[in-house]
Amino acid sequence: MKLTFVAFLFIAVFILVVDALAFLVWKREVEKPMDKTTKWLGTFLFFIVPVFEIVSYYYLTQSIRDASSPEFYIWFMMANAICLFIYLPKAFFLFYYGLFMVVSAITQLWKNKKYSKEQTTIRYPRISRKKFLSQVGIIFATAPFISLIFGMHKGRFNFFTRHQRLSFPNLPSAFDGFKIIHISDIHLGSFASNYHKLEGIVDIINDEHADAIFFTGDLVNNFQEETYGWEKVFTQLKARYGKFSILGNHDYGDYTDWNTPEEKQRNFQGIVDAHKKFGFRLLRDHSVSIEKEGEEIALTGVENWGHDPFPRYGDLQKAMAGTDGFPFKILLSHDPDHWDAEVVDKTAYDLMLAGHTHGMQFGIDWKGFKWSPAKYKFKKWDGLYQNKNQFMYVNRGLGFLGMPARIGMPPEITVIQLSKGPVGTEPM
Incomplete structure (x- = not known):
């Protein structure tokens, strides 16, 4: 309130x-x-x-x-x-x-x-x-x-792809060239069941022939009804080693005063179930391994972790249990503020993927100059960030909320290719 x-x-x-x-x-x-x-x-x-x-x-x-x-x-x-x-x-x-x-x-x-x-x-x-x-x-x-x-x-449906190559000396050799699709903040309710508006991303993503697809939260605005009918779009997304997802601050139903706790729980469970219907493996303070040619990397997904007024449900210590033996680790966390608070210099995660900011759906990104009102709310709000040998990428999101427009901050599909070599980055 x-x-x-x-x-x-x-x-x-x-x-x-x-x-x-x-x-x-x-x-x-x-x-x-x-x-x-x-x-x-x-x-x-x-x-x-x-x-x-x-x-x-x-x-x-x-x-x-x-x-x-x-x-x-x-x-x-x-x-x-x-x-x-x-x-x-x-x-x-x-x-x-x-x-x-x-x-x-x-x-x-x-x-x-x-x-x-x-x-x-x-x-x-x-x-x-x-x-x-x-x-x-x-x-x-x-x-x-x-x-x-x-x-x-046009702007809110003008999906564009950003490519980034990241190099790590500790990346298992089998994962050299491993291609990740990173998407975030779909906010299905904002599309009002206009399924055709998102069907275009299917070809864009599948044409990349990704090894894995990672979705970093905010599937809906607030209600499970927003997910109805969308499985026909998202089940078409293909990745060799699977599709993985986490929850964002809008996925818990916290922005409505429900009549009973049971009503809120039913709504939440419907949103959770939608991830499975869409073909995604939902990670809730949990880690899994991705295996390729006998070698493995760890993938961790946390519940939403944010600063006030955003909810903080995530437990990173619980989520990362059992990952100590992996040579390379990826973290999915919806809010980029989590990076400075608990991740960088405090954990061994090589790459964190986040969303949440939308780039405020308004800004300028032209010839190296980048500005958005988001920079006054979030220390890290768009694109790639590096601290020594750790990286975080913040995706602008596919959907929209607040205003039915995107000006200068079009919806984004991120393609990240992992390479074995000295720590570094370059556009693809």
Whole structure:
């Protein structure tokens, strides 16, 4: 409840600040030549729209724990989309307007200092202030609007593959060239039974001819009903040595206030059973061996382990029992924060695979420059991280939640090839 209220408070303040500033700009730049009726209508809209948005958000954030079906999350995401469509262009325009005013003030000061009153100034025809503001401002406001349209229509389904080769001196020779497919954060309920939207990943994954497929949690948003019918998609995924999975923070049903503990347990068991129906071996604080040509590596999967407000069910010590004799070890853990807390420099795991962050479904990844709001929440939020001879890879996820879009952070399928050799990494 505390987290949802904080989210509501943040959104409400954002809406009020943006609309208050937009109203002041409207009064200063637009209102004067209007007739009384138009002025009254404009003022009314500046009042009623934020009130409607804030009341709607209050209802949604306070009702989310009472939700009893997957459809609620669809409505919640659509509300987020509407808010972004209204307020993100406004925010961009206000940023531009503020920048314009600062530059105009500096330019005017410079002109006043450079030219004296006695100098003759040649005046050229120039565009009016209002016309310049409206034309350039529209461009600024249109950019996020178009980005949102693309992110909803194309970006959230624009699956892409990242390839990475990792070398380890202690990798058994039989596993030299062993190919792993890493996927995460599917959030089936967000696809609303549109099975065809994920069918495309089957060919992408199977064309890689993987030795193993690892899924690092968040199969659903909250409910077992989200898994219904999806076995026809996920049973098509093929890997020579098996498909393995773990649970994420959304897979426990913790984001709903259930009527009884038994009801919550039935929901949870349905989610657990779905992994088996999909052909995955679910690892819950448990380790298994993968054997190839008489040699073995260890694979450990832990229950969700996170910092507050995310649940902490995982017991790494329990999960890694019996792995001491293996020369090479892989850990599946949903939350990348687990890496710094309990894994790196504290265990002998050579590679950890995680997800959870989604790259916040928004960011920039261009020619070596990478940024997302996720970096302010998670120390390690996307891609490959190395500490001496230990590696962690954070996958952006296949699904979406919160907003029905991905902008600059497309859904990801990771292909990792293990190589025997000096510790190192290179793109494939």
